[in-house]
Amino acid sequence: MSATENQQLKQVLREHELKATTQRIALLKLLDATHEHFDAEEIYLELLKKEKNVSRATVYRSLEALAEQDLVTRLDFGDGRMRFERSKGEDEHHDHLICEKCGKVIEFFNLEMEAQQLSVCEENDFTPSTHTMHIFGTCSDCRTSQ
Ligand SMILES: [Zn+2]
Numbered sequence: 001m002s003a004t005e006n007q008q009l010k011q012v013l014r015e016h017e018l019k020a021t022t023q024r025i026a027l028l029k030l031l032d033a034t035h036e037h038f039d040a041e042e043i044y045l046e047l048l049k050k051e052k053n054v055s056r057a058t059v060y061r062s063l064e065a066l067a068e069q070d071l072v073t074r075l076d077f078g079d080g081r082m083r084f085e086r087s088k089g090e091d092e093h094h095d096h097l098i099c100e101k102c103g104k105v106i107e108f109f110n111l112e113m114e115a116q117q118l119s120v121c122e123e124n125d126f127t128p129s130t131h132t133m134h135i136f137g138t139c140s141d142c143r144t145s146q
Pocket residue numbers: 093094095114131133
């Protein structure tokens with residue numbers, strides 16, 4: 001982890017009027033570096049591997065604060081665990097396929113699907129801000145082991 005990365009994240013936090021605490025920076029770094037969709041407890045445990053002085057309550061509160069500022073995105077995969085991922089810019093947008101058997105999450109991006117959504121908005125004279133698309137089902141591993 002480079003010093004510039006730290007500086008950049010500090011800057012991002014300040015732009016969102018959040019105090020650039022060590023834990024918030026560590027949290028953003030963790031989410032920047034992973035394609036996993038962790039819940040708050042998993043994030044806490046991951047951070048604990050790296051630093052000793054991590055408090056569960058602070059991690060939970062930080063996640064809420066970061067989500068409020070749209071720096072992280074809350075994902076509800078319908079299993080009662082709220083997950084988080086780093087909010088992506090438009091160029092990194094993706095949607096999710098979620099296996100109901102093993103919980104595997106596959107990220108996908110389909111330009112035609114995105115374009116269709118925009119035309120639906122246009123047809124309804126509606127200005128979209130954000131969307132989440134989750135498709136639930138069975139992954140190929142789980143299907144073959146049935
Ligand atoms: Zn999408």
